Amino acid sequence: MMIPIDAKTGVCALIGNPVKHSFSPLIHNAAFKEAGLNLVYVAFPVKEKNLGPAIQGLSALAIRGASITIPHKVAATRHVGWIDPVAARIGSINTIVNDSGNLKGYNSDGMGALKALQDRGVSPEGKRILIVGSGGAARGIAFTLAMRARLAGLVIVGVIRNEVAVLVDNLRTVTEAPVEGDAMEEGTLRSHLSACDMVINCTPVGMYPKVQESPVPKAFLREGLVVFDVVYNPLQTQLLRDAGSTGCHTISGVEMFINQAVVQFELWTGVKAPEAIMKKVILEQVSGR
């Protein structure tokens, strides 16, 4: 991605470790260029012990905004002056906006998931949703859906019992919808899937290189079910292939990935993100692997 740099070029940054394989610089630089903004996006590898000074540095250096990625999403919440209420419940941020030196934290992962649903004409309103997994992605999506929509029900299944229990307990404080936790087993998946309108895979199952694996047996899927997989590498996971051939409504993780970047772009710049070019860049990158 070639972009022009002069003394007036504003800077946005990725903070994580490692950062070398991130697509974010390509996506955001393409978007800045397309939108005609004199901004550049660079990646900074930051060690855990340096996170505090790194984030204070964002403010001191007048860096416009940042993406926060693994392993800093939780710890970064301690170094910003204000946290979006949904991100505060999630307990992690992946986006920082520098508002005249005041750093504000957001979590665009959940917002990206919600926008991916809306872009496909799928509203979570009144839906019964099954989330598979209880880690960071599950927390981000579960709180965003529970706080931004009136769900008819929310079920979390996962292999780490205590993590599931904490997430269910936390979710009950923010939604009046029934929230339930369960173990991730064939029997529980079968019964919850039969009662839900939508399933969202928030586990890494099916991710490259174990591309033949799926978190949900194909036999439990049915026509009309919404199947959303946060995994985007490969673009078509085994779960999405099974869902597609069963007549489910499928939504790929790449749509969430693009939309979380769209949300970041709009938080930093205040202007509408050029979604088409961002989508083009990420699809080229993911397909090229």
Place this chain on the structure above:
Amino acid sequence: MMIPIDAKTGVCALIGNPVKHSFSPLIHNAAFKEAGLNLVYVAFPVKEKNLGPAIQGLSALAIRGASITIPHKVAATRHVGWIDPVAARIGSINTIVNDSGNLKGYNSDGMGALKALQDRGVSPEGKRILIVGSGGAARGIAFTLAMRARLAGLVIVGVIRNEVAVLVDNLRTVTEAPVEGDAMEEGTLRSHLSACDMVINCTPVGMYPKVQESPVPKAFLREGLVVFDVVYNPLQTQLLRDAGSTGCHTISGVEMFINQAVVQFELWTGVKAPEAIMKKVILEQVSGR
């Protein structure tokens, strides 16, 4: 300047206030591109109260190196872990090298001036040198010449008596050559010029927009004298025009400016700077004004 940016692109930075009109991003980005290095140079406007966190941020964000400019050159010395001995005497740094998290401070202004002389085949060894002015530029050049060459004599003339006295006193601790300070008046200029081999203008006299002014009356110049003007805007100052028409050896401030950038580039990257492209970019910029 178009340069490619991806997740592996390393970052160098300018820290100053204001930074908007700096040529450094254009020069260094052209040089990185020419040298085939995956590096980008961006400018950060930093307020004085934020200098400490900004410099700590360089280290935490793994920024490779930085240029420090007005108003931070003196204060920045307090925020690095090691200072080059010449820069320590000068009392200011304009370059930071991030050596695996350890920040090292240098002053490439004086080194750039020395290199500008050497590039033109002018050695300061055994010379009697008159420096006009006693501010930051004068300190940088005076200490670099006094510590890196055996001068036959060094005279500082300036309008701020106390500043001249301090500089002369400081210089005497680092050189065995006779060092003398004097007021900046017609009489003193005439007599010192007649005894010196080289005069270096370190005042802003002659800088745009007052381009007809010169710090030294033309009548005091003579054939064979080396006349070096740190002012580079305009490229041909009144002093250099007078010197050229009198048969002096002239060296322009732009040569020092290019060479201080060359020194920075080599300190950050460890590879030989592509001087020709750096010179081309700066000449285009200065001529275009």
